[in-house]
Amino acid sequence: MADVNDIRAAFDKYDVNGDGRITATEYALVARELGDLTTSIAVAEAVIRTMDANHDGELTFDEFLAARQG
Ligand SMILES: [Ca+2]
Numbered sequence: 001m002a003d004v005n006d007i008r009a010a011f012d013k014y015d016v017n018g019d020g021r022i023t024a025t026e027y028a029l030v031a032r033e034l035g036d037l038t039t040s041i042a043v044a045e046a047v048i049r050t051m052d053a054n055h056d057g058e059l060t061f062d063e064f065l066a067a068r069q070g
Pocket residue numbers: 015016017018019020021022023026
């Protein structure tokens with residue numbers, strides 16, 4: 001069970017430009033840096049869509065936190 005600080009750290013890692021939102025571009029970039037070379041932009045968009053509560057195509061920390069906590 002990840003705590004909020006762990007989830008915050010993960011969020012900050014994916015939020016490359018630090019604007020408080022994770023875009024599909026950022027998600028794909030970080031996933032590839034972490035070694036998952038199968039993560040295309042299309043895959044990243046699909047992953048984000050599963051967590052994107054307000055359907056604006058980007059993840060805020062609240063959305064990311066809610067998804068991680070189930
Ligand atoms: Ca960002």
